[in-house]
Amino acid sequence: MRMKALAVSAVLLGTTVPAGTAVAAPTAACQQKVGSITAAGAAVSRSVQAGTPPTATGPGDPWQLFSxxxxxxxxxxxxxxxxxxxxxxxxxxxxxxxxxxASYGWDRDGKPFQDVTRAAGGWGSFTAVASTYYTPYVGGPIGHNYLYGLRNDGVIFRWRAGDNGGWHPIGSFAGFSAVKTLTVISETKTYDTFLATTYGGALYTIRIPTTNSSTPVVKVVRRPTWGAFESLVAEKCGTQGTLLTAIDTDGGAAYLYAVGHANGTSTVIQGLGKLPGTFKDPVNHRLAPDSAAPLFGE
Structure with missing residues (x-):
């Protein structure tokens, strides 16, 4: 996505812009679906689109899935x-x-359904979970299908999807106790990458190679100023960029950013504005079609 930069400002719609962020207007609008699970346990979603200002429609009707x-x-x-x-x-x-x-929707005859099935116990100490799915082309063979879990002692665990269902452990990576929240921005043949904030407010990329013996590569993207955000939701924008919704659930506000292909502190981040509406749902996630191309933000 090409961007036309406007004047750099210290204030964006009444809130402080994280350091190193330019205020910008997109020349071609990217969009994403932000799914949420409310405090009441219902699944909802919003449609977010880059623009001047950016827009967010929804949430739609809730589907009650959890207590x-x-x-x-x-x-x-x-x-x-x-x-x-x-x-x-x-x-x-x-x-x-x-x-x-968890799943919900309408069956082939248009009848509504919903289902929540327990997959595994022992997740009480985990603070985040993420999944990656890489295929060389849409509809092609699966390169990898991984599940990641961040435990509260800073260890990231990884599992591989089994041929007959279930998840098989394939390694762990220590040293991430400072991570507050994370979201997937890349799914490639040789690595997966997360964009993460820390409790101290910094923004990092965490590249985890698909080879189990390899060590994660961690790069700082921005120094502290990102600490207000409890959730990050990323979607592909263009061939190598990322449309990022950063959510301050405590304050009930969300902000949209265009993030260039990640490259440490050289990464271009452009603030697109504050999204309309209130964002207080405790759980937020990407919602995308199953035919979506792999993310490639780093």
Missing amino acids: PGLARASTSWTWSLTAPQGTTYSGTVIAGSALYY
Whole structure:
């Protein structure tokens, strides 16, 4: 996506812009779906589009999936179509001390359904969960399908999807106790990359190679000023960029950013503005079609 930079400002719509962020207007609008699980346990979503100003529509009708206050973190969700009238939304959620597969939508005959199935216990100490799915081209063979979990002692665990279902552990990576929240921005043949904020307010990329023996590569993108955000939701924008929704759930506000291909402190980040509406839902995630191309933000 090409951008036309406007004057750099210290204030964006009444809130402080994180350091190193230019205020910009997009010349070609990218968009994303931001899914959420409310404090009441319902699944909702909004459509976010870059513009001047950016827009956010929704949330739509809620689907009650969990007991109030139970959901704590979520992977990205996907939606798929089943002819002639079906649409299924699905994702993986940490709720209480367990991991669940959740889905809802309409079956092929247009009848509504929803399902929440317990997948595994022992997740009470995990604070984040993420999934990656790499294929060399849309509809092509699966390169890898991984599940990541961040435990509260700073260890990131990785599992591989099994051929007959379930997840098989394939390594862990220590040293991430400072991470507050993270979101996937790259899914490639040789690595997955997360964009993460720390409790101290810094913004980092964490590249985890697909080779288990390799060490993650961590790069600082911005120094402290990103600490207000409890959730990050990323979507592909152009061939190598990222459209990023950063959510301050405590304050109920969300801001949209265009992030260039990540390259440490040289990464271009352009603030697109504050999104309309209130964003207080405790769990937020990417919502994308199952046919979406892999992310390539770093």
